Each structure stands twice: as structure tokens, then as C-alpha cells.
Amino acid sequence: MAAHTGIPLQEAHVVVVGASGAIGRLASLMLARKAGRMTLVGNAANPFSPALLARVADEVCATISRTHTPLQGDLARQLYAFAGLHTAEKATDPKALAERVTAYWRGRGITPPLDWTTPLDTALEDADIVLVATSAEMALMNPETMTPGTLVCDNARPPNVAQTDAGLGRVLVFDGGLVAPPFDIDLGPFQTLPENLCWGCLGETVLLTLAGETRDFSIGSRLPLDGADHIARLAEEHGFEPAPAQWYGQHLTSHQIETFAQEVESRWTRREVRLGSELHQRALL
16 A cells, blocks of 8 residues: 555654554564664553563564565664674664664664654654554544544554544555455355455465465464464465455545545655755755
């Protein structure tokens, strides 16, 4: 969806809401390989959230810095640079690694590529992409109050993004965790999705059966990244695809997507102009 609407993921600020949960943690590890910058958000009402988020941030830093395959996102490049200057980091205990990374960049007057926080509103202010994966049974955000040009993937069930027509077009929201199998599927009276789509949990079960897998990959709070990569390869092999973008049971129209893409273009143009002005001012100084 980022590529389809013109958001350069490798430069984008990605905010993961519910990053300390099972799905949020795994999504953070996956997106960190491609994002420009990342902010992990937790529950402000949970006193353990800061420690839990810091743990996920440590995992992100350790995973990226130890990856042998070159990654394209700005986040990965900055973590590589840090690891290159501090070669011992690759072999040390990852505990508090994220703190050392952020301290390094802040000490040079640069916004760290990775951050973690609990105030949701603050994190959303300059988010380009928001992935929501909490266990909250209520709406946590409203498209009307979000920055135009923000792409939101709502993985939560029940949804965490309020259903409204206002603000849509400027902000694009779609449901995550939906799969289009390579065959027709009918869930009978429990079917609450558009035709021939299913939830990711069911799609994964069917896929593993077709592939003859006897292991499980999605049980527990610390889902393995290599397991997710394995399932992605199986999905491609057997013809499972992400579902066409939809929200609250309705497919997004090409007009909605095109309107949002224009908003994205305007936002990134303004950003480039602002950055050029800042660089010019620095040169004059």
C-alpha cells in the first residue's frame, strides 16, 4: 500500500501502536528492515510499557545490526553505521542496545532512527505510516485528527481506528491481517468479510496444511522472525496473497486511493522544500 500510494517506505516514519504485543513486536521486526524511521508505542496506562517497549527496541537493533543481507531503509543504514563504529556491539548482550543507539545519535544533534514512547498523540504527529496491533476493545484514534497523508493499517480486532467518513481521503485506513487464498472460500454464517477473503489466522492454518507443515509459528508472545519469513515464502509458493485493501467490510475504491496518493505527494513535496530550506540556512551559517 505504501508503494501503491507513493510513500517511500525506506524514508518513511513508521509508528507501531501496540509494539510490545505479539503481533506488534513481530511487525516491528519486519518493518524495521525497510522503514526510514520507527517509533514503538505502548499502553500509557501500563506501568511496565516503557520496559517492554525498550526490550522490543533492543531486539530491533540487534536483529538489524546482525543481518548480513544489505537492507535499503534509512533505519537499517543508520543501525549499520552505528554497528560499524562500535563493532563490539554485534557480540555484546543486546540489553539496553537501543538506549546506546539513541544516545549516540542524540549526542550528535540528530533525531534517532528508533524511538519508543507511550503518548500516542505525540507519536502520531509526524507519522507517515501507522500499524495498529493492540488488544484494546475500543477505538484509539480517529482519522479526522490525523495528519493528512498518513497511511494506517489496522490489525486490531475489534478495530482500533474509529469508523468515520470524515478525514478519509486525506488519511487512508485499511484492515491488516486479511488474506486472499488461491481458491474460493465461504465461512458461512461467520463470514463478515468481502467474498473469498479470510482472516490471516485461518489463512495461515490452511497454508500450513497445504504445505504439509507440522509445526506452528504463531503461538506465544515472541513470534520468530524467521518463522514469519518462512510462511511468507510458503504463501508465495502456494498463491496466497494479501487481500485487496478494505476497511469495515468495504473494498477501498481506486478513487479513494488516488485521492490519498495526491495528499501523499503534497506532503512529501512540502517536506522536501522544508528540508532544502533548512540545508540552505545551515550553509549560510
